[in-house]
Amino acid sequence: MPPVSPVTVGSDPSHTATAALRQLLDLLAADAPVEHLAQPAARARAAGADPSEQAVIDEATRTALDIHRTLAQRRRREAELAALFDTASDLAALRDLDAVLRAIVHRARTLLGTDTAYMTLNDPTADDTFMRVTAGSVSAKFQQLRLAMGEGLGGLVAQTARPYASTDYRTDRRFKHTGTIDEGVDEEGLRGILGVPLRVGRRVIGVLFAGDRAPRDFTPEAIALLSSLADHAAVAIDGARLLEETRSALVELNAANETARAHSEDLHRAADAHDRLTDLVLRGGDVDDVTREIAALLGGGLAVHDADGTELARLGTGPVRPPEQGIEASRRGGRAVPVGGNWVCAVLAGPELLGSLVLTDRADLTDADRRLFERAGMVTALLLLLRRSVAEAEDRVRGELLDDLLTAQSPGSHRNIGSLTLRARKLDINLTQPHAVLVLNCDPDLRSRLLIEAARRARTLGGLAGTRNGHTVLLAPTTTPGPLAQELAQGLSRGLGTPITVGAAGPGTGPEHLPDTYDEARRCLEALEALGRTGTGAGLADLGFLGVLLGDRADIHGYVDRVLGPVLAYDAQRGTELARTLSAYYDHGASLARAKDALHVHVNTVVQRLDRVAQLLGPDWNTPGKALEIQVALSLHHLAQNPLHGHRAGSGDRRRGPNAELEQGG
Numbered sequence: 001m002p003p004v005s006p007v008t009v010g011s012d013p014s015h016t017a018t019a020a021l022r023q024l025l026d027l028l029a030a031d032a033p034v035e036h037l038a039q040p041a042a043r044a045r046a047a048g049a050d051p052s053e054q055a056v057i058d059e060a061t062r063t064a065l066d067i068h069r070t071l072a073q074r075r076r077r078e079a080e081l082a083a084l085f086d087t088a089s090d091l092a093a094l095r096d097l098d099a100v101l102r103a104i105v106h107r108a109r110t111l112l113g114t115d116t117a118y119m120t121l122n123d124p125t126a127d128d129t130f131m132r133v134t135a136g137s138v139s140a141k142f143q144q145l146r147l148a149m150g151e152g153l154g155g156l157v158a159q160t161a162r163p164y165a166s167t168d169y170r171t172d173r174r175f176k177h178t179g180t181i182d183e184g185v186d187e188e189g190l191r192g193i194l195g196v197p198l199r200v201g202r203r204v205i206g207v208l209f210a211g212d213r214a215p216r217d218f219t220p221e222a223i224a225l226l227s228s229l230a231d232h233a234a235v236a237i238d239g240a241r242l243l244e245e246t247r248s249a250l251v252e253l254n255a256a257n258e259t260a261r262a263h264s265e266d267l268h269r270a271a272d273a274h275d276r277l278t279d280l281v282l283r284g285g286d287v288d289d290v291t292r293e294i295a296a297l298l299g300g301g302l303a304v305h306d307a308d309g310t311e312l313a314r315l316g317t318g319p320v321r322p323p324e325q326g327i328e329a330s331r332r333g334g335r336a337v338p339v340g341g342n343w344v345c346a347v348l349a350g351p352e353l354l355g356s357l358v359l360t361d362r363a364d365l366t367d368a369d370r371r372l373f374e375r376a377g378m379v380t381a382l383l384l385l386l387r388r389s390v391a392e393a394e395d396r397v398r399g400e401l402l403d404d405l406l407t408a409q410s411p412g413s414h415r416n417i418g419s420l421t422l423r424a425r426k427l428d429i430n431l432t433q434p435h436a437v438l439v440l441n442c443d444p445d446l447r448s449r450l451l452i453e454a455a456r457r458a459r460t461l462g463g464l465a466g467t468r469n470g471h472t473v474l475l476a477p478t479t480t481p482g483p484l485a486q487e488l489a490q491g492l493s494r495g496l497g498t499p500i501t502v503g504a505a506g507p508g509t510g511p512e513h514l515p516d517t518y519d520e521a522r523r524c525l526e527a528l529e530a531l532g533r534t535g536t537g538a539g540l541a542d543l544g545f546l547g548v549l550l551g552d553r554a555d556i557h558g559y560v561d562r563v564l565g566p567v568l569a570y571d572a573q574r575g576t577e578l579a580r581t582l583s584a585y586y587d588h589g590a591s592l593a594r595a596k597d598a599l600h601v602h603v604n605t606v607v608q609r610l611d612r613v614a615q616l617l618g619p620d621w622n623t624p625g626k627a628l629e630i631q632v633a634l635s636l637h638h639l640a641q642n643p644l645h646g647h648r649a650g651s652g653d654r655r656r657g658p659n660a661e662l663e664q665g666g
Contacts, residue, residue, distance in 0.1 A: 001043065016019045020044055023040040027064070028067055041060075041435050042477040059515060075323065075457070080384070085645035098133075100236050104119060104229070104237075105119050105208070108209075109136055115211060116190065116209075116212075117209060118133065118135065119207070121198075121206035122158055126146075127149060130145070130146045139189075141184045142187055151181060152167065154207045155175075158206070159174055161196065165193070166193050170186075174467050188211075191212060191214050191216070192217070194209065194210040194278070198234040200234050208229065210226055269368070270372050274375050274379065277293055277376065277547070280293055287312045291304055291315050294380075298362060298369055300360055302315050302316060303320040305358070306456075307495060316360070316361070323344055325339070328346075330344055330346035336370050336377070341360075343358070343365050345357045345376070345377040355378060357376060373584065390392060398465065399467070403468060404443050405424070405464075406468060406515055421510045430642045431474075432510065434478065435476065435506060436475075436504050436517070437514065438475075438476065438521060439521045439524070440488065441471050449496055450500065451466075453492055453495060454474050471522070476522055478506075484537075487537070496501070501533070501536060502521070503528055503540065504539040505517045505521035507541050527543060560641075563629050564579065567616050575597075576609070578609055582630065582634060584599050586627070586630075586631050623653075635644065
């Protein structure tokens with residue numbers, strides 16, 4: 001700063017004033033501190049300047065002070081504008097939204113020289129504003145604040161889109177104070193707070209704040225400066241947001257294009273596979289051919305089963321048990337499902353389960369391959385339906401033969417046994433082997449499905465199936481109709497989900513007796529239903545003496561042998577009289593004393609014989625049910641041995657010594 005020449009007193013007043021004015025101009029030009037501008041006037045006064053001259057100097061001093069203040073304000077404004085320009089340039093160079101936000105609050109804190117700066121952004125969904133980024137903050141609670149519109153200084157700014165300043169927030173009652181906001185502000189220690197809106201057009205997207213931890217009176221210039229920064233910041237935020245949205249949209253678009261391309265490839269591959277499989281079926285391919293093609297397409301092992309779990313084909317894997325729960329899950333959802341490292345697909349025709357596919361060694365099946373696997377299930381369903389249609393046509397022929405075999409000869413007509421035998425032989429049915437007739441019954445609404453299943457079982461067994469008098473009838477080669485009836489009742493009940501009752505009769509050979517066998521099987525079915533044994537299966541022999549009563553050609557000898565066989569064999573081998581003792585015992589009301597009198601033996605002999613019976617027939621031989629069957633068998637055996645006499649074996653006509661039984665080892 002140049003030296004200031006002293007003011008000469010006593011000279012021309014105009015000269016003195018001129019010198020002082022020159023000194024003030026030199027001080028202003030030198031950008032002297034404001035306190036130096038008062039020195040010329042002070043010197044003139046100390047030197048005893050003329051009052052008029054002093055007044056001129058004082059007025060010039062005031063003007064110089066105004067000029068100095070104006071120049072300082074302009075310099076500060078220029079600095080602020082330069083800072084804003086630098087801020088705009090910095091923000092324009094940023095592309096990351098988080099980086100833009102951090103730069104804004106950092107620049108706000110620097111420009112206003114505050115302890116903190118922070119920004120809240122509006123959440124249109126929640127209709128509130130939340131803390132997005134801070135600079136200089138030390139309170140976690142403050143950094144996590146959310147303000148409803150109209151709450152606190154920030155909520156009011158966000159709602160009204162106008163700047164608000166508070167010299168001391170704690171005592172300022174212009175705002176709606178809430179406990180949560182006040183706790184956060186107190187924990188941060190803020191007192192003076194200035195908030196200005198971030199606007200894009202007419203839309204407020206948030207609020208920019210500057211805050212001090214001591215009371216502060218924010219000047220209009222500070223408010224204007226922060227508002228200008230907020231305007232730049234809002235544009236930068238919106239630009240960064242649009243850029244992020246554009247990038248996200250491009251990423252999504254690229255992903256969508258990639259998905260569409262992959263989907264198109266998958267569709268082309270699936271359509272090609274579907275065409276190949278369908279063409280294979282229409283050219284007469286069998287399950288083995290389709291299995292081979294599917295396994296090649298999917299690159300794994302494959303097993304195909306029917307609805308009952310019977311394996312139809314298998315390739316590239318060992319025996320696989322079809323998982324019932326997995327099949328049911330696939331059936332309900334209509335999609336292939338993973339089960340224990342394998343994939344399972346139900347083969348469906350509408351709601352009807354035709355079978356299942358099990359794909360092995362492909363635990364990592366992609367969505368495209370999964371859809372391809374499901375298409376394979378559809379083609380397999382088509383193949384099985386075609387097979388069933390052919391089978392149903394054959395079943396009609398078989399059903400007609402079965403109906404003729406079971407129809408009794410009417411008066412005046414003639415059953416051509418040779419023709420029936422020849423027709424059966426053309427269908428690989430050998431009637432010279434023992435055959436049983438089984439009559440099946442279920443809910444009327446399910447009879448059509450029962451016929452389909454019975455026909456399938458008949459083909460497996462090498463027999464015939466059809467309908468007769470509202471029932472499903474099965475002719476099957478077997479010597480054990482009872483166990484077969486039980487097996488069919490259990491399997492068909494489980495497969496159809498409803499009780500299936502099966503009555504059986506036979507076996508017999510040749511077509512001559514089949515009508516009578518059918519009638520017996522029908523009566524066996526009626527007996528089961530009358531006894532409340534719905535959902536079970538049995539043959540006449542399984543019904544005990546009731547089966548004997550129901551049968552037209554009752555197997556009396558077979559019944560007697562089943563009930564009394566061990567006793568009769570023992571008598572025959574050892575010459576004992578266990579059967580006669582049993583007859584006497586029952587004829588005399590199960591009285592040992594009366595039985596020994598009728599037999600003319602000692603009571604101990606009767607006891608020993610009955611102990612032997614218990615060993616041969618079992619300890620329950622004298623229970624009511626078993627006793628009834630034994631008595632019936634004894635009567636039938638006696639009648640068979642003495643057809644023209646009503647004489648009972650227990651009448652005492654055969655007399656032996658009291659020790660005869662012991663002598664025979666009885």
